[in-house]
Amino acid sequence: xxxxxxxxxxxxxxxxxxxxxxxxxxxxxxxxxxxxxxxxxxxxxxxxxxxxxxxxxxxxxxxxxxxxxxxxxxxxxxxxxxxxxxxxxxxxxxxxxxxxxxxxxxxxxxxxxxxxxxxxxxxxxxxxxxxxxxxxxxxxxxxxxxxxxxxxxxxxxxxxxxxxxxxxxxxxxxxxxxxxxxxxxxxxxxxxxxxxxxxxxxxxxxxxxxxxxxxxxxxxxxxxxxxxxxxxxxxxxxxxxxxxxxxxxxxxxxxxxxxxxxxxxxxxxxxxxxxxxxxxxxxxxxxxxxxxxxxxxxxxxxxxxxxxxxxxxxxxxxxxxxxxxxxxxxxx
Amino acid sequence: xxxxxxxxxxxxxxxxxxxxxxxxxxxxxxxxxxxxxxxxxxxxxxxxxxxxxxxxxxxxxxxxxxxxxxxxxxxxxxxxxxxxxxxxxxxxxxxxxxxxxxxxxxxxxxxxxxxxxxxxxxxxxxxxxxxxxxxxxxxxxxxxxxxxxxxxxxxxxxxxxxxxxxxxxxxxxxxxxxxxxxxxxxxxxxxxxxxxxxxxxxxxxxxxxxxxxxxxxxxxxxxxxxxxxxxxxxxxxxxxxxxxxxxxxxxxxxxxxxxxxxxxxxxxxxxxxxxxxxxxxxxxxxxxxxxxxxxxxxxxxxxxxxxxxxxxxxxxxxxxxxxxxxxxxxxx
Numbered sequence: 001x002x003x004x005x006x007x008x009x010x011x012x013x014x015x016x017x018x019x020x021x022x023x024x025x026x027x028x029x030x031x032x033x034x035x036x037x038x039x040x041x042x043x044x045x046x047x048x049x050x051x052x053x054x055x056x057x058x059x060x061x062x063x064x065x066x067x068x069x070x071x072x073x074x075x076x077x078x079x080x081x082x083x084x085x086x087x088x089x090x091x092x093x094x095x096x097x098x099x100x101x102x103x104x105x106x107x108x109x110x111x112x113x114x115x116x117x118x119x120x121x122x123x124x125x126x127x128x129x130x131x132x133x134x135x136x137x138x139x140x141x142x143x144x145x146x147x148x149x150x151x152x153x154x155x156x157x158x159x160x161x162x163x164x165x166x167x168x169x170x171x172x173x174x175x176x177x178x179x180x181x182x183x184x185x186x187x188x189x190x191x192x193x194x195x196x197x198x199x200x201x202x203x204x205x206x207x208x209x210x211x212x213x214x215x216x217x218x219x220x221x222x223x224x225x226x227x228x229x230x231x232x233x234x235x236x237x238x239x240x241x242x243x244x245x246x247x248x249x250x251x252x253x254x255x256x257x258x259x260x261x262x263x264x265x266x267x268x269x270x271x272x273x274x275x276x277x278x279x280x281x282x283x284x285x286x287x288x289x290x291x292x293x294x295x296x297x298x299x300x301x302x303x304x305x306x307x308x309x310x311x312x313x314x315x316x317x318x319x320x321x322x323x324x325x326x327x328x329x330x331x332x
Numbered sequence: 333x334x335x336x337x338x339x340x341x342x343x344x345x346x347x348x349x350x351x352x353x354x355x356x357x358x359x360x361x362x363x364x365x366x367x368x369x370x371x372x373x374x375x376x377x378x379x380x381x382x383x384x385x386x387x388x389x390x391x392x393x394x395x396x397x398x399x400x401x402x403x404x405x406x407x408x409x410x411x412x413x414x415x416x417x418x419x420x421x422x423x424x425x426x427x428x429x430x431x432x433x434x435x436x437x438x439x440x441x442x443x444x445x446x447x448x449x450x451x452x453x454x455x456x457x458x459x460x461x462x463x464x465x466x467x468x469x470x471x472x473x474x475x476x477x478x479x480x481x482x483x484x485x486x487x488x489x490x491x492x493x494x495x496x497x498x499x500x501x502x503x504x505x506x507x508x509x510x511x512x513x514x515x516x517x518x519x520x521x522x523x524x525x526x527x528x529x530x531x532x533x534x535x536x537x538x539x540x541x542x543x544x545x546x547x548x549x550x551x552x553x554x555x556x557x558x559x560x561x562x563x564x565x566x567x568x569x570x571x572x573x574x575x576x577x578x579x580x581x582x583x584x585x586x587x588x589x590x591x592x593x594x595x596x597x598x599x600x601x602x603x604x605x606x607x608x609x610x611x612x613x614x615x616x617x618x619x620x621x622x623x624x625x626x627x628x629x630x631x632x633x634x635x636x637x638x639x640x641x642x643x644x645x646x647x648x649x650x651x652x653x654x655x656x657x658x659x660x661x662x663x664x
Contacts (some may be wrong), residue, residue, distance in 0.1 A: 060598075224593065243597045257589030261556065265575045265605035266392070272604075273597035 004040070004195040005030050008071045009100035018320070022071070023056070024039045024313040025182055034262055037085045038213055041078035041094065041104050045329040046309070047124040048074065048316045049158070050222075050247045063277075068098060072100040073130060073311075077120050078111070088113070095123055100312050102332055111141050115291045115321075125158050125327035127290045133276040134162035134220075137242035139170075141216040141274050146171030149214050151231060154185040154222030154247060155196055158303075158327040162290075163220045164193040165299050172218075175211045176226075179322045186325065191300055208234060215239075223247050225256040232260040232269070239269040247320070285332070302326025336372070338363050338415075340403045340645055341432035345423045350652070354643040356404070357386070357473040361583045362664075369417045371443070373410035373426065373436050378641070378662040379456040380406065380648045381490070382554075382579045395609075404432040407461060409452050410443070420445070427455050432644055434664055437532055451591075455641050457659035458633045459622045465608040469574035471502075472608050474550040476572075478503030481546050484564060486554030486579060487528055487636075488515040490659040494622075495552045497631050503606040504550075509559060518657065523632055531559055539550035540566060547571075555658045557578050557588035564592040564601070573603040574627050579652070634658025 013023045034040045049230055056068045066073055078097035080088050086109035087147065088094070096111035098104045113125040137159075138144050141153050150167040154160040155176025164174035168311065176187040176196035187196035195211040197204060208230065215236035221228050224246035235241070264271060293299045304324035306315035311331045319328040338361050345355045366372045387398045387405055398405055412420050417440035421425070428443035431437045433439035446455040457463065469491075472478050482499040486492040487508025492619035496506035496519065508519040508528035519528035526542040529536060540562065547568035553560050556578035567573070596603060624629045636656035644662045651660040 224597075228593075246594050246597055253506060255591045255594060257591045258593050259587045259589045261560075261590050262578050262587060263602060265556075265578055265607075268605045268610060270602065270604040271596060272602040273600045275597075275600060276598060 004031050004103055005029075006101055006103045007174065007309055009309060010069055010071055011056060011066045012068070014068070015056055015067075019053065019056060019313075019317055021313050021317070026310055026313075031103055034082050034084050034105055035074070036184075037084055037107050037109070038105055039080050039094070039108055040082035041076075041087055041096075041106060041111070042081050043076045043078045043098060043100065043102055043104065043332045044079040044122045045078070045124055046074050046092075046100060046312060046332060047128070048306075048312065048319050048330065049125045049130075050245055050320065052316065058078045073097060074100050075124055076104075076205065077114065077123055081250065083108075093120060093123075095128070104311055109132055112294065115287070117295050118198075118291050121303060121327075121329055122294060122301065124322065124329060126162060126294050126299050127287060127304070129276055130158035130327065131162050131290040132279075132283055133159045133244060134166055134287040135290070136274060136276055136279045136282060137220050137244045138163055138218065140279065141242040141272050142220065144172060144218050148217035149173040149175065149212055149236075150220065150224065151175045151208075151216050151234075152220040152229050153199070153231075154176040154245065155187045155193065156325060158220060158301075159244060160220070160222055161187070161191055161326060162299070162303060163320075165191055165244060166293075167218075168192055169293065169298060171210075173214070174194060175208075175225075176217075177208075177232040186302065188310075190302070205230060218242065220244060229256070229258050229260050232258075232263045232267075235263065235267055235269055237267045239267060240267050241269060242273060243273040306327050306330045308332065336363050336435055337361075338433055338435045339641055340434075341641060342403055343388060343398045344401055346388055346397075346400070351385065351649055353645050354650070358642055363435055366416050366437055368413050369439050369441070370437055371412050371417055371420055371426070371440055372414035373408075373428075373430065373437065373438060373443070374413050374502075375407040375408045375410045375430060375434055375664045376425075376454055377453045378406050378432060378644060378664060379408070379460070379490075380638075380644065380651050380660040380662065381462075381575055382652065383658050384648065391448060404464060404656055405429060406432050407456055408436075409446065409455055410436070415440075418601050424631075425452060426620040432562070436639055447619070450623050453635060453637075453659075453661055454626060454633065455508055457561075457635070458494060458626050458631050459619060461608055462490035462659065463494050463622040464611075464615055464618040466490045466498055467574060467622070468606060468608055468611045468614060470495055470498055470550065470551050472611065472614065473574040473604050474552065474572045476502060476504060476550050480549035481505040481507065481509045481544055481568075482550045482552065483509065483540075483544065483548050483558050483566075484552040484554065484613075485531070485563075486577065487519045487525065487552060488657060490633075491518070491576060492552070492554055493633060493658060494631070497523055499550075500524055500627075501625065501630060505546070507540075507548075509540075509555075515657065516586065520632065522634070522656045537562060550574065552576060561588070561590050564590075564595045564599075566593065567599050567601055567627075571597045571599060571601050573601060573604060575605040636660050638662045640664065
């Protein structure tokens with residue numbers, strides 16, 4: 001056993017609807033010895049993401065759920081404290097799915113070193129899974145072409161904020177959908193989208209129409225539900241809907257029922273769900289391009305930072321309710 | 333003016349819900365002179381298809397609606413009675429979108445000669461638009477591979493019956509969905525599908541599950557609505573839904589609301605609407621292959637034949653209600 005004491009956040013209950021603080025346990029534990037090829041890692045940054053809500057359910061999904069009593073899953077940037085692997089030196093910064101905890105012992109092959117040109121936390125956002133997700137949905141699934149109109153929901157989120165900025169780099173009109181005037185202001189004034197619409201506004205449909213005078217060629221869907229249903233009415237013929245997330249569904253006990261599905265045929269739309277992990281081959285290309293854009297200052301990002309592992313459950317619940325601005329992180 | 337008297341079926345009213353006989357006018361009229369490059373055509377076979385119901389509405393769709401007072405649109409096999417076009421001889425059989433009428437005068441470039449190896453009426457079905465539609469949805473949109481499971485709704489219809497037979501030729505498991513035990517019997521016993529499920533059966537879901545032990549890779553959707561919603565629950569990861577028709581929607585005044593849309597993401601499905609007319613380049617390839625299969629006896633088809641143009645409205649309404657077995661035709 002290592003002398004280091006670990007702290008972990010574990011799943012206590014499977015929530016019905018919105019998660020609560022009592023659905024998590026915060027537990028002290030010990031760490032195993034560092035074996036051959038393994039590393040002792042001190043976690044520095046933990047990413048909090050909407051998909052984690054899905055992992056708290058027992059329903060079949062694209063990955064198995066977190067078991068009751070297990071450490072919550074999550075991407076982490078960590079520092080190597082001890083190394084029994086010649087590919088890693090003490091002090092290296094690495095990325096891995098290491099979970100909601102302060103330390104871990106992992107084999108070197110389960111983590112990768114991060115690009116030193118990029119700020120550490122950005123490896124969990126702009127130059128991490130959310131950035132690659134934006135590239136896959138926009139370019140691979142969405143087949144976005146210069147001159148087209150891209151709409152993205154959750155525009156102020158870690159993925160959505162990247163979608164619009166990459167769309168702009170690629171020569172598209174970028175329209176965001178976000179919750180509340182402050183987020184909408186940041187999306188246009190700071191992130192450079194052409195427009196952003198508050199989905200809470202009473203005249204959402206009219207605003208959407210005004211913001212997409214040429215219709216919509218690609219809708220990057222992070223939310224599902226009624227917003228997606230409305231978007232179908234604005235799609236151009238042969239438009240693409242990249243279905244990336246369903247944040248509006250995660251905490252609903254009854255699914256929203258789509259009424260505009262006939263438009264899939266009438267407009268010959270393609271609606272396709274995707275998960276970034278299915279596109280492993282595309283990661284190196286995307287990460288290299290994203291790191292370059294960040295290094296050149298072409299991509300801006302906001303972060304909301306919670307301090308300390310014990311703050312993670314509350315920060316997670318807040319994120320699901322839209323309290324964060326940009327990428328939600330925990331500094332450990 | 334030609335001496336020939338024409339009879340036409342024109343659209344009188346736009347139906348709300350199910351069309352009625354009183355929505356059509358049957359009118360005698362004269363024909364224009366046959367100009368340069370033009371043909372006088374005697375119509376021999378008229379095709380009746382579900383998409384025509386959509387054209388009776390004023391709602392925006394992929395093609396403009398039939399105007400009130402205009403001849404109903406429809407594909408026809410005709411005989412050349414007079415020719416002012418060197419590419420056509422008297423007696424040639426041609427295919428064209430010539431409408432619900434007994435005669436027409438058209439320029440030669442708006443029709444094409446049909447394959448003489450194939451029975452005349454089959455050029456409106458197996459070796460016509462329905463056959464090409466089946467190929468596009470199954471092979472181009474659905475990317476069907478040998479060994480996979482294909483499910484098709486409207487399995488006894490002109491398109492659906494081709495989908496399952498082509499799936500079998502391509503080495504797939506073919507499962508049909510049809511209305512009533514007699515249609516289901518024909519789909520398996522005559523058309524050679526592996527299974528066929530009656531959507532009117534109380535245990536439809538259980539039958540579907542039993543008929544697709546390996547799940548569903550391609551769902552060829554001719555109906556939309558609740559059947560499609562149920563199919564989503566049987567799709568395999570990365571499955572494709574080719575949306576070809578929405579017969580269940582055409583006569584409903586309120587759209588069915590899909591509740592299983594989250595499965596698009598969870599299973600990374602692709603749902604894509606298509607219209608055969610968008611795939612003009614693919615026609616010659618498909619027609620050649622289809623004619624070959626029919627000539628070799630690899631494709632079987634049923635026809636329901638109404639006699640005379642005046643019977644067309646009633647036959648059309650019957651087809652929408654599922655009274656036909658196989659391709660619905662009118663012999664003129």
